[in-house]
Amino acid sequence: MEENSLTYAIEISSWDWEKTPASVKQLVERMRQEKKESEQRLADLEAKYQELLEKINRTSKNSSSAPSTDPASAPKQQKKKKSGFGRGGQPGHKGQSRLLYEESECNSVIDHQPKVCKCCGEKLKGVDSNPYRHQIVEIPPINPIVVEHRLHQLECWHCGTLTRASLPADVPAxxxxxxxxxxxxxxxxxxxxxxxxxxxxxxxxxxxxxxxxxxxxxxxxxxxxxxxxxxxxxxxxxxxxxxxxxxxxxxxxxxxxxxxxxxxxxxxxxxxxxxxxxxxxxxxxxxxxxxxxxxxxxxxxxxxxxxxxxxxxxxxxxLCWAHLKRELIKISERPGVSSNIGNTLIQQLEKLFALWYQVRDGTLSRDEFPQLVAPIRSSIISCLQEAADYEIGSQEKTPLAKTVRTCRQLLKVEPALWLFVTVADVEPTNNAAERAIxxxxxxxxxxxxxxxxxxxxxxxxxxxxxxxxxxxxxxxxxxxxxxxxxxxxxxxxxxxxxxxxxxxxxxxxxx
Incomplete structure (x- = not known):
């Protein structure tokens, strides 16, 4: 029974309530308290369920987990569409061939000259100034170089003391x-x-x-x-x-x-x-x-x-946008308002990187880049601010509360998201450090x-x-x-x- 209905049934008027027996009043208060506790338990269970659901759905796309830890149920990367071309180098592709050693690096050079014509069998003449080069690389048997230093010990003819020779200074101990x-x-x-x-x-x-x-x-x-x-x-x-x-x-x-x-x-x-x-x-x-x-x-x-x-x-x-993208994907996978916030931010992120790829490829100038990024930045700030304005409890653990806290944290460091737009040598991601580690x-x-x-x-x-x-x-x-x-x-x-x-x-x- 809803609280309003219960109140209407019992608290018809203040006069009736005042005449209600004390035992009934205690029962009503206990029912109210139990209802409040049940609602709180339900909210806690819902928050716990969403937390466990996020853990179950955690992949390399929405967290910092390695791709090797993705569960079997995780969506696989979409395969690229077949181009219709066969395997190997395509027409116009500059081929790669084996690198040959210089003649000065060869231990020996053996010339092979044909004796007769392969067509009519007659003798051949002339000199080939550019012969076809075929090299065979081999490793010689490896034997360690062992140098033995013998330190002799001799007796003094005068006092009989034994003295042993020392290693020269250039010989390591x-x-x-x-x-x-x-x-x-x-x-x-x-x-x-x-x-x-x-x-x-x-x-x-x-x-x-x-x-x-x-x-x-x-x-x-x-x-x-x-x-x-x-x-x-x-x-x-x-x-x-x-x-x-x-x-x-x-x-x-x-x-x-x-x-x-x-x-x-x-x-x-x-x-x-x-x-x-x-x-x-x-x-x-x-x-x-x-x-x-x-x-x-x-x-x-x-x-x-x-x-x-x-x-x-x-x-x-x-700040690394690759890390931020995973955070936004996690937000978009939450129910309710969080999903809308996450999807909106991901759309703006995709617009940003579409422009960045043009800058990287040289099809968009650095001078035009900041101007085109300005409306994207404004939209992202507005979306983050809208999410940050939601009222949440300090200890609330609902999906929306997590989203709101994340957006508030991003607003605090928002200026650190855009340095790559104006500084030429700065990348938008931290991939260099991740590759190094x-x-x-x-x-x-x-x-x-x-x-x-x-x-x-x-x-x-x-x-x-x-x-x-x-x-x-x-x-x-x-x-x-x-x-x-x-x-x-x-x-x-x-x-x-x-x-x-x-x-x-x-x-x-x-x-």
């Missing part, structure tokens, strides 16, 4: 050369091999025997060799004009006693076009973000909306993280070195060899910073 140490580091850091896999590869491919403990010692030697270069890279990134940042969970054990609370470790990345820096911490707080970017960071930060970056002014931030995620999954602080330190150093060198198209093994050699000889470590090409030297009339 460790029993492995710089290229072996560099190779162990590359197998671990670039190809993400485990300790046993590195041990197996060194034996089966290079016939070099080493224990598991030796593999770790060589890794730590490699870490020491690139330490200063990585610190230099960190300074470079912190002073860059535009930096992309992201973070992901990482596992660090307590074998060395440095993680007694078994805290969750976090791997952070800061990305620039040519230099990338990684760090691993036992916290995901603001202090870790400041250590990554530098407390005096003055560049532009491209990141998601994680609160640890909120100390950076909104005028210096570009992907190898680290694979490393974490295959190795289950690290067991010590030193192990985590090796991971962050090698990730920094490998990612930076790959972005500059430099050889990782060559760099590691140079760094380890320099460390053993007490020389400066080679730099990870972009190499400035030497200025061209003018050559006077050579003729």
């Amino acid at each position: 460790r029993g492995y050369g710089v290229r072996v140490v560099a190779l162990v580091a590359v197998l671990s850091g670039l190809y993400r091999h485990s300790t046993r896999m590195v041990q197996s590869a060194m034996l089966s491919i290079f016939e070099i025997r080493m224990s598991l403990g030796t593999v770790n010692k060589l890794r730590f030697e490699a870490s020491d060799a690139v330490e200063s270069a990585v610190l230099e890279a960190k300074t470079y990134v912190q002073n860059a004009a535009v930096v992309g940042a992201d973070e992901t969970s990482f596992c660090q054990g307590n074998v060395d006693g440095c993680n007694a609370k078994n805290s969750q470790a976090w791997l952070w990345v800061a990305v620039t076009p040519l230099v990338t820096f990684f760090q691993i911490t036992l916290t995901r707080c603001t202090d870790a973000a400041k250590n990554l970017l530098g407390e005096n960071f003055s560049g532009i930060l491209n990141s998601d909306r994680y609160s640890a970056y909120n100390w950076v002014d909104t005028q210096q931030r570009q 992907r190898p680290a995620v694979i490393w974490r999954r295959t190795s289950f993280g690290s067991q010590t602080t030193a192990g985590s330190h090796f991971v962050l150093l090698m990730l920094t070195v490998v990612t930076t060198l790959k972005s500059q198209r430099r050889n990782v093994l060559e760099f590691m060899t140079q760094a380890i050699s320099a460390k053993r000889q007490g020389q400066p470590t080679p730099s990870l910073l972009p190499q400035v090409p030497a200025p061209a030297v003018a050559v006077k009339n050579a003729a």
Whole structure:
């Protein structure tokens, strides 16, 4: 029975109510209270149902979950329509062929000349100045180069003391050369091999025997060799004009006693076009973000909306629209008003990116872009404000309440959504940082993280070195060899910073 009907039936008039027996009054009050409690329980159950429904329907499209975690029931990506063309290169496509080594790089060159004509059998004459080149690449048998140093011990004729010779200064005390140490580091850091896999590869491919403990010692030697270069890279990134940042969970054990609370470790990345820096911490707080970017960071930060970056002014931030799109899809999948709000915002987002693709492809000028974005921005702000104006309780957990809170949060950081419109080198998404952190995620999954602080330190150093060198198209093994050699000889470590090409030297009339 509705409350109004109940009131009408019993509270016909104030005089009747006053004459109503106390027992009836108590019954009515109890019924009112029970009805109110039932309505509250129903609202709580509805909110819980919507919360569980969101969890069940969570996919990579409406959350930060990886595509590999999508349930089987998740809608699959629409397949592209068949073009009607056959497989392979199409007419007009510039083909790709095998790259040949220069003649100076060949160990030998063998010329083959035909003897007679394939048509009539007569002898041939002339010289072919442009013969067809066919190269065979082979790897010679790999045998380690072993140099034995024998330290003799001789007796003094005067006092009888035994004296043993010492190793020369240029001979390392460790029993492995710089290229072996560099190779162990590359197998671990670039190809993400485990300790046993590195041990197996060194034996089966290079016939070099080493224990598991030796593999770790060589890794730590490699870490020491690139330490200063990585610190230099960190300074470079912190002073860059535009930096992309992201973070992901990482596992660090307590074998060395440095993680007694078994805290969750976090791997952070800061990305620039040519230099990338990684760090691993036992916290995901603001202090870790400041250590990554530098407390005096003055560049532009491209990141998601994680609160640890909120100390950076909104005028210096570009929030990731890819993350925002997933949030809007989640809102659009909620019932009622939330669905309308989410769909409206997604429509404006699609208009925005249609323009952005034209700018990226060169079909729309940068000067026209801000003018065309202005009405889209105004529509998005209006929609967010309309949603934020809904009255909700502080503890309310309904789908609409979640939508309203999200829209209010977006309004606070709204200026940080549009920096890419006016600054040429800023991207609207944080894809660069997410691509950079992907190898680290694979490393974490295959190795289950690290067991010590030193192990985590090796991971962050090698990730920094490998990612930076790959972005500059430099050889990782060559760099590691140079760094380890320099460390053993007490020389400066080679730099990870972009190499400035030497200025061209003018050559006077050579003729």
